[in-house]
Amino acid sequence: MTAELPPRTRGVIALLESNCTVCMICARECPDWCIHIESHTETVETPGHARPRAHNVLDRFAIDYGQCLYCGICVEVCPFDALHWAPEFGYPGTGSADGEGAVAELVHERDVLATWIAEVPPPPPLDAAAEPAPETTATRAVRGGSGTARRPGALRGRT
Amino acid sequence: MFAERGLRLDWGITFRITVLDLGLACCGVEVMAAFDGRGAADLEALGVDPVRDGGEAHVLVVSGTVTDVMLPAVVATYEEMPEPRYVLSVGACSNTGGPYWDSYSVTKGIDQVLPVHVAVPGCPPRPEALLEGLAALHKLVVS
Amino acid sequence: MSAASADLAALVPGAIVKTAFGQSTAHVELDQWSTAARFAHDDLGCVAFDWLGVEDAGRPGASGVRHAVLLHVLHPDTRSGLLLRTELAADDVLPSVAGLWAGAAWHEREAAEMFGVTLAEPVARLLLPDTFAGHPLRKDFVLAARVVRPWPGSLEPGEDSTSSPSRRRTLPPGVPDPVTWGPRKEENQP
Numbered sequence: 001m002t003a004e005l006p007p008r009t010r011g012v013i014a015l016l017e018s019n020c021t022v023c024m025i026c027a028r029e030c031p032d033w034c035i036h037i038e039s040h041t042e043t044v045e046t047p048g049h050a051r052p053r054a055h056n057v058l059d060r061f062a063i064d065y066g067q068c069l070y071c072g073i074c075v076e077v078c079p080f081d082a083l084h085w086a087p088e089f090g091y092p093g094t095g096s097a098d099g100e101g102a103v104a105e106l107v108h109e110r111d112v113l114a115t116w117i118a119e120v121p122p123p124p125p126l127d128a129a130a131e132p133a134p135e136t137t138a139t140r141a142v143r144g145g146s147g148t149a150r151r152p153g154a155l156r157g158r159t
Numbered sequence: 160m161f162a163e164r165g166l167r168l169d170w171g172i173t174f175r176i177t178v179l180d181l182g183l184a185c186c187g188v189e190v191m192a193a194f195d196g197r198g199a200a201d202l203e204a205l206g207v208d209p210v211r212d213g214g215e216a217h218v219l220v221v222s223g224t225v226t227d228v229m230l231p232a233v234v235a236t237y238e239e240m241p242e243p244r245y246v247l248s249v250g251a252c253s254n255t256g257g258p259y260w261d262s263y264s265v266t267k268g269i270d271q272v273l274p275v276h277v278a279v280p281g282c283p284p285r286p287e288a289l290l291e292g293l294a295a296l297h298k299l300v301v302s
Numbered sequence: 303m304s305a306a307s308a309d310l311a312a313l314v315p316g317a318i319v320k321t322a323f324g325q326s327t328a329h330v331e332l333d334q335w336s337t338a339a340r341f342a343h344d345d346l347g348c349v350a351f352d353w354l355g356v357e358d359a360g361r362p363g364a365s366g367v368r369h370a371v372l373l374h375v376l377h378p379d380t381r382s383g384l385l386l387r388t389e390l391a392a393d394d395v396l397p398s399v400a401g402l403w404a405g406a407a408w409h410e411r412e413a414a415e416m417f418g419v420t421l422a423e424p425v426a427r428l429l430l431p432d433t434f435a436g437h438p439l440r441k442d443f444v445l446a447a448r449v450v451r452p453w454p455g456s457l458e459p460g461e462d463s464t465s466s467p468s469r470r471r472t473l474p475p476g477v478p479d480p481v482t483w484g485p486r487k488e489e490n491q492p
Contacts, residue, residue, distance in 0.1 A: 021459075028455030032251075032258060033474070036454045038462035056459045065280040066254035066268075090291035092279045094299050099246060099274020103254045106280050227431050261447040261476070263438040264430065 007124055010070050011087035014116035015061055019082035022056035026074035026083060034067035035074060036060065036107075063113065066093070066106035086119040177208050178293075179216030181236060183223030186250035186283040190222045193286035201290050205297070213239040218296065220289075221273075224252035224259055225266040237273050245276045245300070247292055254278045306374065306385035310346055314338055314386070327372070329387045336397045338386055339373065343402040348375040348384050351403035356413040358441045369417055371396060375403065395420045416440075444483055448476050 005011075022039040038060040045052045075083045093105030126133075180190045194202065194209045202209070210216050213236040225233060237246065248269055251257030256267035269275060276299055279292035306325035311317065317328035317338065330338045342348045352374040359368040373386040390396060396419050400407035411428045413419045416439035436443055456471040457463065473479070 024455060024457065024459050027457070030455075032260060033451065033454055037457065039460055040462060041460035054460075059462055064255070066278060067251060067257065067260065068280065069251050069258040069282040071282075089281070089285050089288040092277050092288070092292040092295045094277050094295045095275060097276075097299065099270075099276045102248065102275045102278040103268060103270050106254065106278055227434075228429070256447075260451075261445045263434075263436075263443070263445060267447065 005087050007121075008085075009087045010072060010085050011089050011119075012065070012085075012091065012116055013063060013068070013070075013072075013075060013113070014084050014086040014120055015063075015110055015113035016082045016084065016117055017058065017061070017110060017114055019080045020058055020061065021080055021082075022058055023079065025077055025079065029073050029077045031071065031073065032064075032067045032069055034064040036062040036064070058110070061110040061113065062107050064107045065091070066103045084117065084120040086116040087121065088116055088119055176206055176218060176297075177210040177216045178218040178220055179210055179213055179236070179240075180220045180222060181233060183221070183225060183229060183233075184252065186222035186252065186281075189281075189283045189286050190220055190249060190289055193289045196286065205290065205293055207293060213237075214241070216240055217243060218245045218247060218293075219273075220247045220249055221253045221269045222249035222283075224257065225269050226264050227266055228264070230266050230272065233269065234272060243300075245296060246273050247289075247296060248275045248278045249281075249289055249292065250284060251280065251282045254280065257282060305352075305376075305383040307382040310342075310348070310377070310382050310384040313346060314341060314384070317386075325385065327385045327387045329389075332388050332390060332394055332396075335371075335386075335388045336399070339399040339402055342375055342384050342386065346377065346384065347379075348377045349403075350376040350378045351405045352376055352383065354399070354406050354409035354413065356417045356419055356439075358417065358439070368392070369419055371413070371419070373399065373406075390419060392418075393420065395422055398422055444478055445476060448474060449478070449480075449483070453477075 022037060024037060027033075027035040027037050037058070039056045039058050041054050042057050043052045043054045072085070075085060091106075091108075093102045095102030095105065178194075180187065180194060182188070182190055193199075207218075213219075217240065219237055219240060221233060237244070246269070248254050252259060252265070253269045254275075256262075256265050259265040260267055266272065270278070277292050277296045279288055281288055284292075304324070306327065308319065308321055308326040311319045311321075311326040311328035314328045314330065315338075316334055317330050320327050320329065328338070354371070354373045357370040357372065359370075369390045371388050371390060374383055375386075376383045396410065396413075398407070398410055398421060400410065408428070410419075410421055411425050414421050414425065415428050415430055416437055418437040418440065430438070452463075453474040455474065
């Protein structure tokens with residue numbers, strides 16, 4: 001069903017799983033306690049690195065949309081931009097003929113959250129009258145990434 | 160939307176779909192927008208008749224925060240509905256208590272007391288989302 | 303022409319006036335409450351009722367021990383306000399000012415229900431259901447839903463809900479320590 005939606009419409013929250021590092025900040029900041037995250041830690045031995053690295057692997061990321069108040073705190077607070085607004089609104093939960101389980105149908109797991117990423121609109125364009133961003137006007141390579149001012153960063157020449 | 164695409168949903172010949180909106184709070188305004196505002200044309204395509212009396216309604220739309228003191232009134236409205244009766248819960252507050260889930264005076268979801276057949280998420284949901292919920296209810300009834 | 307103005311507060315006999323952030327509060331003792339209210343209504347001409355509210359003492363351990371009752375009334379011509387204040391202990395009775403301003407009756411009933419302030423005459427419940435126990439607007443009233451419901455944020459990164467924590471999990475805001483509040487856990491499991 002289509003509707004004329006204004007820009008920056010808050011519809012549903014989509015998860016870009018490749019950006020999620022399982023920092024748990026969204027689950028902690030949610031005022032309704034509706035984000036459920038489960039994960040485990042894996043250690044990876046990479047030859048050439050001094051020590052094995054541990055990283056968190058997401059097992060479960062679910063948002064209970066029956067509880068969600070669409071405040072957007074999780075979207076704003078995510079340090080890695082893993083959560084985004086997508087303008088979808090037609091996902092009611094249907095229960096059985098006896099009226100059981102309709103609200104439980106509104107808990108959506110990470111596979112459904114990932115499908116909504118396709119509907120995330122591109123960010124609105126920058127204001128034409130604003131000052132240009134420092135990244136575009138710097139004369140030195142400020143995008144050096146890691147490394148000191150003298151040593152080249154890991155990303156130099158690659159971005 | 161529905162009317163333009165020429166979609167008509169046949170509810171069957173055994174009953175009219177009469178809908179009573181129990182607008183308790185903010186979601187009630189969105190339901191009003193769906194029934195009386197721009198979405199009113201779609202109701203015709205959906206075969207839905209809004210009514211004002213519980214004794215005529217087969218679908219109860221609970222929209223808004225259900226407080227503990229208001230709960231007996233909601234249940235009384237449900238009791239006077241004729242069979243077959245369905246409940247549509249609109250918005251986070253009537254689904255689970257929503258933003259007021261920790262309050263001392265709020266019922267944490269009308270599904271604690273009444274059977275809920277379709278739950279529409281949102282805070283508040285768009286009027287179009289409510290119409291999608293009615294379409295989902297139609298699928299449930301017909302199946 | 304201002305709310306809680308200092309010039310009206312200064313005229314109330316026997317009141318200690320405190321001014322902060324441009325607002326003045328005239329504090330009177332509880333036994334002078336009716337007298338001060340009558341003075342404000344009759345002699346100062348503040349016949350317009352604004353609100354009557356209660357503040358909980360708020361200090362840990364002091365909640366429910368002392369309440370501060372505030373009354374804001376207005377002079378309709380100059381529209382200056384007078385903020386009267388008194389303090390109650392837990393078993394003190396608050397004399398009613400509803401005889402002077404009829405609208406105060408609702409506010410007093412709400413204060414009695416939400417804070418547990420004793421009124422001179424018992425009144426029926428106003429906002430809460432009859433089966434409700436406790437006084438919800440006191441600072442020590444715990445929202446039981448927050449204690450009972452498991453907080454998803456208590457898990458650390460790399461944990462799932464089945465793992466037992468290596469150290470005590472953080473509690474969400476508003477949840478007291480289970481040692482001090484909540485159902486008593488059995489000491490010795492059979």
